[in-house]
Amino acid sequence: MLETKGIEKNFGGLKAVDNVSIKVKEGTIMGLIGPNGAGKTTFFNLITGFLGADSGEIKFKGKDITNLKPYLISRLGMVRTFQQTRIFPEMTVLENLIVAPQDNIGEGFFDPIFFRKALKDDQKEKISIAVAILKDMGLSDQKDEYAKNLPYGEQKRLELMRAVMTSPDILLLDEPTAGVSQDYTDNMKTYIKKLKNERGITFFIIEHKMSFLMELAEYLYVIDHGKLIASGTPEEIQNNPKVINAYLGSEG
Amino acid sequence: MDYYSQVILNSIITGGIYGLIAVGYSMIYSILRFVNFSHGFVAMMGMYFTYALSVQLQLPFFIAAAGGIVLTALLGMIIERVAYRPLRFSFYLAPLVAVVGVAFFLESVALMVWGGGILSYDIRTISYKFLGLYITNVQIGILITLLLSVILLYYLIEKTTIGQAIRATADDIKMASLVGINSNRIVVIVFMLGSALAAVGGTFLGLETNLQPTIGLSVTAKSFAAVILGGFGNIYGGLVGGLVLGFAENLGVTVLPTVWKDFIAFGVLFIVIYFKPSGLLAKRQERGGRYR
Amino acid sequence: MFYHLTILMIIYSITCIGLNIVVGYTGFFSFARAAFFGIGAYTSALLVMSGVPFLIAIIAGGILAAIFGWILGLITVEMTGDYFALATFAFAEMTRQVFINWTGLTRGPLGLPGIPRPEIFGFRFSTNQAYLFLYIILLILVLIITEMYVKSPFGRLLKTIREDETAAQSLGKNIAKTKNISIAMGAFFGGVGGALYAHYITYIDPSAFVLHITIFFLIIVIAGGMGNNYGTILGAVMLVLVRELPRYLGLSPAFAASLQQMVYSSILVILMLVRPRGLLGERKLLSEQSSEEGGQIRNA
Known part of the structure; x- marks a missing residue:
């Protein structure tokens, strides 16, 4: 449904997103993880048209949407939320x-x-x-x-509900559980599952907290320093030494 | 040829004056990202304070000018205290609207006290001819003081502890307060310093042309144009921008009739805003959670 | 005096209802109001003086102002906050310089004297009573149209621009177009207000369209309460009183002029300190009433 090929973005001399190619299948929940500053949000901004890509191609429902205006991309049925909630x-x-x-x-x-x-x-x-x-x-x-x-956690839920109101085909969530309590996190998880089952919405979710996506996602991509370093099922990712290194490296 | 050398000399003088006023503006802007709409009106007040001391109280001009600068710096402090500090975390447009109010308040005060007519300082000008150029004693004085002010400002910003704190705050106000800089104090100092520079520039404007209570608006517009031209985040940006603006204005008049002079000035402002570097916009939007 | 003040209140209300669309609902601080007011005034005055019927002339004044608003919107579409404010301010001053210097059309600083009073279907509104009657009808018309717009989903869309443009874009809203419509609509009412002003005062010159008048209009909108049309009318009533009353105190005209400026600039600062959102706030849409009329007025 959503596909990127060799997408790149530079800020000054820094490669924020470097040759990333992914595929999101219809009717699934997929995740994008990576340490802080790995380029996850930049990648989302590129897909949703809030930033222009330097090179590469983005396809949505078979249509080339590279560098299309954000509101036009949204109208095609791909709607996002923001890391810093924007209600x-x-x-x-x-x-x-x-x-x-x-x-x-x-x-x-x-x-x-x-x-x-x-x-x-x-x-x-x-x-x-x-x-x-x-x-x-x-x-x-x-x-x-x-x-x-509203309390912060409820603002995040409101943002998600607002995105649902647009009847999207795919929802891109940028850290839907950042800064909220465990209760909200569980609640969010149930709601996302429900949306997927009842409305058939596809999800592509960024999370910094691994545990959230481990239970929810069917397939994960991992990026670090703007590069795709691994992809696979949650189990595969959990045992991938490269991923463990990337996370440990950034925490340590 | 001579004509153009004369235009260049005039451009340097007017540009330098704009630049000096604009530096005061860009200091405030670089720290607070705040359009101090009242800045030109403060310069106008400085101009009149000097007038009051030198013409009305008959003090020698240099003492009067120094007194005018001090009074204007105090005015800057009051403006910060009344219209800026209480509103820093209010509705995002509140500080801008409040300084607009302050600006027009100052204008009405000047109109009441000194009237709407054109006044001038009581100074005898002597014109010299030097290398085929006409220059007056007043202009020589302005050039020398301009140069001295810039050197003094440079020294203050680059070599003193206060200057260091100002630069740190301009880089990142949150970071600066984390390392123990009292950002409130810095903001007050910057307002005072900026206003003092405006007073110097305002007095020069009064010397170069004449005194009118209604010039505040165009001075505000010109200093903002100068700041954007010179580039943001850089305290000296306004100086360069002011010079550019001085040239644009003086050269523009050689091509178009004089009556369009103000049209050119505002046109430059408009074009400059339109073509501002896009990086700046991104920076603003990031800050821009307008209600937060 | 009663008629004079009330007529001024109505003219300013119409103009500021337009400004409120841009400032209050869409959240953009426009300093171009004097320009639109002036464009409307000159257009309508010149048209009527060359024989065009009154009603067509004021609408033409509004439309020309709206066209300029649309162009200004196109140019400023990427600008936010302070930049938009300054760009509109520069635009307003450039327009005024044109009023001053295009002497062939506007007679420059000499001004246009002898602008005819309105005449509709042969009836000449020469007395102030007739005038007031006509202008009240126009105000009601403007109010009905604007309320219809701001209460509709269109009005809600305007508010999302004020609240968070980026979020609105992420929902698939064409922000640039909506913003342009808002500025053009605001300019239209500004132009109509200017035209009404010209036909009432019967004399205009460039000094009537300086930044001070823009500031005055902004204070009306802010004082009454941004995003509330009734608040705007309240603001116009208050500010006209503040501005015009000193003239009746027997002071010298120059002193009275600076006194009124002093009073309203102080009001502006004090308002920002005490009630930055104005006296009447915005009305919420409550779910029980669905989209029915008659929303309750609440303070923000």
């Missing part, structure tokens, strides 16, 4: 969600005048979808709260 702080939880769908009626210039009825019906429908998702995640009580007032 809309001065909007309510509900507003955060109903703004997300890409087929919203009424976002064009002429819509509010010519499609008033359709717009209202569409909004009602989107609100009910959002309310259902909130119930699913146990956040119904906070739906009229400003997003900025």
